[in-house]
Amino acid sequence: MSKSSKIQDEFHFRRYYPHRNENKINNIFDFYISNDESVIYKNNNNSSPTFCKLLQSPSNFDHLQRVLDGSIFCQEVREHVCNGFDLELDGSHKMKFLHGFRLDSLNTYSIKSSLCQLFVNECKVLIEQLSKANVDGNFFGDWAMHNLVFSFELKRIMNIDLEGFLTYYPLPKWANFAQVEKWLTEVIEELQTLLSLVE
Numbered sequence: 001m002s003k004s005s006k007i008q009d010e011f012h013f014r015r016y017y018p019h020r021n022e023n024k025i026n027n028i029f030d031f032y033i034s035n036d037e038s039v040i041y042k043n044n045n046n047s048s049p050t051f052c053k054l055l056q057s058p059s060n061f062d063h064l065q066r067v068l069d070g071s072i073f074c075q076e077v078r079e080h081v082c083n084g085f086d087l088e089l090d091g092s093h094k095m096k097f098l099h100g101f102r103l104d105s106l107n108t109y110s111i112k113s114s115l116c117q118l119f120v121n122e123c124k125v126l127i128e129q130l131s132k133a134n135v136d137g138n139f140f141g142d143w144a145m146h147n148l149v150f151s152f153e154l155k156r157i158m159n160i161d162l163e164g165f166l167t168y169y170p171l172p173k174w175a176n177f178a179q180v181e182k183w184l185t186e187v188i189e190e191l192q193t194l195l196s197l198v199e
Contacts, residue, residue, distance in 0.1 A: 013041055019105050021146040028163070033097055040097040042163075044090040054166060055091050067165040068093060074138040076129040081141075081159045091163060098160060100152045103187050104145040106194070116195045119150050123188045126157045127181055134177040141165040143180040145187065 013032035028051050029042035046052060054060045066072035068084035084095040101109050101119070111119065126148075133139040142164025150157050168175060 013039075016040065019102065019108070021104055029092070037097055037099070039094050041094045042092060044088075044092045046090075051091060051163065051167060055089070060166060061089075063169070064091065064163070064166050067162050068095075072165070074133055074136065076133045077138060077141075080126060080129060080157060081165070082162065084162045093162065095160070095162065098149045098151045098153070098158055100158075101150045102146060103148040103150065103157070103184075106187065106190055111191075111194060113195055116191055118155065120188055120191045120195070122150060122156050123184050123191070127184050130177060130180060139177050140169045140171050142168045142175060143183075144175065145183050 012035045014035065016031040016033035018031060026047055028044065028048040030045045032041040032043060033039070034041075044052070055064070063072065065087055067081075068087050070078050070081065070083050073081060082095050082098065084093045086094045101111065130139060130143070141159060142161045143159060144161075147159055147161035147164060148157050149160055
């Protein structure tokens with residue numbers, strides 16, 4: 001029995017296909033969601049030799065483990081990163097599935113004005129928190145908008161790309177805090193436009 005069949009048969013998961021981001025070439029994971037939609041399983045599909053090579057280092061594997069349990073982050077960042085669990089040797093892992101709005105796909109949602117204003121406020125909070133982490137030298141990871149979800153349950157923006165805290169450590173210049181701040185500011189402007197249309 002293949003690993004994917006075992007996942008589906010024994011653990012009550014089914015294949016899940018997230019909304020595709022046009023700027024992303026491929027996913028290094030195949031996604032499975034639990035039947036009650038509470039857990040997402042990210043199964044390494046071995047399409048990234050770079051990621052697989054990174055995990056051969058015990059220190060990198062430990063780094064990823066500390067990402068999943070949150071112990072690697074300062075408080076400001078920890079509040080905006082999902083926890084993961086059941087890390088496997090190839091980097092496959094599980095995490096809570098967050099129902100919410102993905103920041104790169106706002107035009108695909110119908111957002112009520114009351115929630116839209118809260119969303120704007122949370123974007124500003126995230127910029128402030130990440131700015132402090134950046135000043136303190138604690139900012140790293142892939143904070144591109146397709147990795148950020150405004151969680152209905154938590155009422156804040158969460159980074160769901162746990163492996164990015166390994167692959168974007170240290171940060172490439174094109175994904176530094178200034179760029180992330182620019183992206184989030186553009187999201188705020190998009191939300192404010194939506195808000196003006198419903199008022």
